[in-house]
Amino acid sequence: MKNFTYQKAESVDAAVNLIGQNAGAKFLGGGTNLVDLMRENIERLNTLVDVTHLPANIEETADGAIRIGAAMKNTALANHELIREKFPVLSQAILFGASGQIRNMATVGGNVLQRTRCYYFYDDTARCNKREPGAGCDAIDGFNRIHAVLGTSDACIATHPSDMCVALAALDARVLVQGANGNRAIAFNDFHRLPENTPHIETELQNGELITAIEIPPTDFAKNSLYRKVRDRASYAFAVVSVAAALDVENSAIKNVRIALGGVAHKPWRAFAAERVLQGLPATEANFQRGAEAELETARGFAHNRFKIELTKRMMVNVLKELVEE
Ligand SMILES: Cc1cc2nc3c(=O)[nH]c(=O)nc-3n(C[C@H](O)[C@H](O)[C@H](O)COP(=O)(O)OP(=O)(O)OC[C@H]3O[C@@H](n4cnc5c(N)ncnc54)[C@H](O)[C@@H]3O)c2cc1C
Ligand code: SF4
Known part of the structure; x- marks a missing residue:
């Protein structure tokens, strides 16, 4: 070191x-x-x-958004009354991550910027375009069970490992940052990047910019939300696939739906294609299946992770069914 x-x-x-x-x-x-x-x-x-030691509190803004200080610990955020009541999907996602000890240490800002768990990224004898641009990628023809199936490139197929971020993507959060040139807000769904041919550039953050807070806009129907995660162990394991969803059904039809996926892409993956298909349709299992098929239409599996495509569809359908039952 x-x-x-x-x-x-x-x-x-x-x-x-x-x-x-x-x-x-x-x-x-x-x-x-x-x-x-x-x-x-x-x-x-x-x-x-x-x-x-920077702001680590939660406050409600004048327009009803919730602003979370970036230094807030993951445990404190998950257990906060406002979050449990208004955004249960966020509380659940955090509690599904890591271990109690790690959540007690980890901050919101650090969680957003944690790096991939691709084995080859951590192995400095392996070729990795993210660690060393232009070196190649040993995961593409290597052991790629934990890797991405959506938005991949020929340069990198790594996934973003955070659970919390999947919920924040579904909730249309914003990342507030401050740098030498002042303050700005970045939509959460634009914050993390797909790998394309620059997998070493992971976010829209500029050099020296600090995340000061995360803001979640008011979303009434987010009270009816869920996070589900498939992992190799019951605790202390990253997502193989995860789904965050919020659903609003009126007269049996889908009035509002938000879905985001984890473990499948270089960024927390907002399922915009599924949401477009589902909007206004009757909230039935057959329609949930149509939405899932639309989202995974462009998915591409590799030698050891093709199972993720079917697993993701089944999880999406099951989470939406659960939300209807609730
Ligand atoms: C064994 C193990 C299991 C885990 N399992 C899971 C899991 O299942 N799910 C999951 O989601 N996570 C999991 N994690 C990851 C864990 O959630 C992250 O390590 C943690 O969230 C990172 O937060 P931190 O505050 O410790 O960040 P740090 O390690 O301190 O920092 C991470 C990055 O963020 C940057 N940074 C920190 N704060 C700011 C800021 N305010 N502005 C700009 N940059 C900043 C740092 O410079 C660094 O680049 C696991 C970790 C371990 C070790
Ligand atoms: S998948 Fe990405 S992080 Fe993993 S070895 Fe390839 S370039 Fe590196």
């Missing part, structure tokens, strides 16, 4: 100033992903700016 300088930021402005344009510096949240990457020499940084 390379030696580095540790600095504690006492304010958002100080954090942004401390990191400046230093390409060898990064913000430090709970450290549950970043410190592992530094130990493995995948990240070779000269400076860490600790942002865990």
